[in-house]
Each structure stands twice: as structure tokens, then as C-alpha cells.
Amino acid sequence: MNKVSAESADIFVAELDLRAFFELFPTGKHKLKDTKRNIKIGTSDYIKSRLLHKNPKFRLKINYLLHSFQVQEVSNMCHSIGHM
Numbered sequence: 551m552n553k554v555s556a557e558s559a560d561i562f563v564a565e566l567d568l569r570a571f572f573e574l575f576p577t578g579k580h581k582l583k584d585t586k587r588n589i590k591i592g593t594s595d596y597i598k599s600r601l602l603h604k605n606p607k608f609r610l611k612i613n614y615l616l617h618s619f620q621v622q623e624v625s626n627m628c629h630s631i632g633h634m
Contacts, residue, residue: 561624571614574607582621593625 559566564583568575575581582596591599597618600608608614 561620567617570617571611574611574614593622597622 559569563569564585565581568578568581582593600618601615603609
């Protein structure tokens with residue numbers, strides 16, 4: 551295996567899901583933190599819509615499921631009173 555010498559990715563980058571799962575977002579649209587979205591939705595609503603979508607590609611990708619779980623946990627932690 552080759553040693554990776556690049557900088558690690560920041561989990562708070564707005565385009566993290568596009569960069570990590572480019573095969574799930576071939577057009578580069580409809581990402582989690584989409585600033586062009588007319589109606590703002592929360593993290594849990596976005597993840598729920600991805601997992602309940604008629605196209606099963608999101609719920610069949612284990613790495614995406616684990617990434618979504620981490621994003622939701624970080625979001626919950628940032629909004630909890632214990633974090634304050």
C-alpha cells in the first residue's frame with residue numbers, strides 16, 4: 551500500500567459528500583449543504599430523504615450510511631446543551 555501524504559479532509563467542508571461519494575452525485579447537485587436550495591431543510595430531513603428515495607443507491611452504499619450517521623451525530627452534538 552502507498553503512503554498517503556495529502557492533507558486530511560475537514561469534516562465541516564460544505565462539499566464533503568460530493569468529494570467522497572462522487573458516484574452518488576454525478577451531476578454535483580443536491581448535496582447536504584446546498585446553498586442554492588429554495589427551501590432550507592435540516593440534516594436529519596436530508597438524510598431521511600436520501601435513504602427513503604426510490605433509487606436505492608444511497609442506502610446500499612455502506613460507506614455513505616456510516617458517513618451520514620457521523621454527520622447526524624456531529625449535528626446533534628453541535629446543537630445539544632451538553633456541548634455548550
